[in-house]
Amino acid sequence: MMTSYPRELQIQFDQRVPMRDGITLSADIYMPVGNNGEPGIYPVILSRTPYMKAEISLETAKYFVRNGYIFVSMDVRGRGDSDGEFVPYFNEGRDGYDAIEWCAEQPWSNGSVGTIGASYGGRIQWLAAVERPPHLQAMIVLVPPSDPFVETPTGTPSPMHLCWLHLVSGRALQSMDVVEWEQVYEHLPLVTMDERVGRSIPSWRTEMQHTQLDAYWEPLCYQQRFDRVKVPVLHISGWYDDEQIGTPLNYAGMTAKGASAEVRASQRLLMGPWGHNTNADSRFGAVDFGSQAIIDLRGEQLRWYDHYLKGKTVDVGAPVHIFVMGKNEWRDEQEWPLARTQWTPFYLHSQGRANSRFGNGMLTRVKPAVEPVDTYLYDPANAVPFITDATSSQIGGPDDYSSLQRRDDVLVYVSEPLSEDVEVTGPIKVDLYAASSAPDTDFMAMLIDVWPNGFRQRLCDSMVRARFRNGMDKPELIEPGQIYHYTIDCWNVSQVFKAGHRICVQVTSSAFPKYDRNQNTGEPLGQTTELAIAEQRIYHDAEHPSAVVLPIIPAR
16 A cells, blocks of 8 residues: 655754753754644654754755655754854764654654764764664765875865864854965964964864874774664765765775674665765766766665665665766676776886876886886975865866876876776775985875876875875884885776776875975974975886776676
8 A cells, every 4th residue: 555645844943952961952853744733753864964954954854754754953062053062073973872862762753763964964973873872773974074084194184174164163154255265275384274264263273283093083983983883874975075085985894894794784885976065967077977977866865764764675776886987877786896806007107207297107007127216396385286176165076187287296107098998996096116305295196087188087086194104193204215115095986998098197295285285394293384395206116116006897
């Protein structure tokens, strides 16, 4: 028998939800209204946000209410109408637990609670889940940040993080347009950068005092505690999400270490050709990903909740559903990374002059033998830009790096034009053998698709800070002139390099302002203004086979 749900919507504003320490948080309750005027009893979907609950929830809430759910939208502690002090992330595990259990106890709840949220609202679901609230039954997590330093392995927050901290200062959202952010990012020392904004931001100052992974950060680390998570999770992100690395990591972690075999089998990964704003447009920057790029994402979410909150027998889809860029089509898979991956090193080569796209840098599958070293000068006063808008709402995209590859402090290694399509789907790793004249410095690597028309499309990138080469909890300066082996995790991609295109790797020592500039002095991070120029040397020979390791997917 088909079940029909009431279409009328009733809203209870500013319901006070008590936390264990006596603080109350504000929630708006969206609920169906039956023929008798009462809401009835339904499963509950909880969304907790620092971005003003009334601003982001109405259309989402109406959709789920129409489909037989009660939707609870809550301001997190210290934001909007909620009491307490907002300290980003640090109260969210306990508060999330208490909010979930409060939802389960209400007379309009059947005791089955799911959570949903993106970005901040994604990470805090994980922080609540590791607390094991008994009534949490399912999560939908979109574009969540990872553990501290996973996205920015620098020891310092990204300069663009200050933009976000300004946005969520006080109880209401602040205007980002009134600040000249590009001037702010130039400010040194980093620790006083908030002065340049014109606002005291205590969280920035506090983070700048903890420039390695230590006990301070422990409450925010969830990616080593998947064994405590006992719920099905729909993991959603985009290849160009500026926090993308966390979503595939979380899916892989939960399928390997979730609290039970049943939980491990109930994970699903969905990756589209999107940025931090998922499923927003088929076109991103100069690249059009085609008519298939936008999907019925709410329908995917509804099926997830119907299955895990209502117990319906519905098809929630294959374990992995990914959009393959270049080919511009969706594909189902059974695991991540893909079992049929051929991990293939593409080695860096040159005749000692890989500087700029006009140099002689090459990328081949042939291991190097005897080759001269590539050198460049890294001057933090003239850092290589990372192409992005000024604010942190979206950091980078499928941008054209052809103009930046004119610089001599950018090494460019490029393959011959491909004779056939080559699919690269999975995590990207760069093995780099390098030396520096500085006691501390940075090395950046970027994977690029070079089109026949000259467009050089950024795919993915990341970096390593030399002092953290052995881990974010083990800072150690380097010996100037000594060769070190660095491993750079360049995140993930799914791209078909079309026939006639070329595979390119770019190596440099800055990507500003995505990452702060290494000042090359070895001094305590973020506290000084002195800058030094470093001579960087990249090795690619038999003893030092620098390479990018690509996850090649053989054609079926």
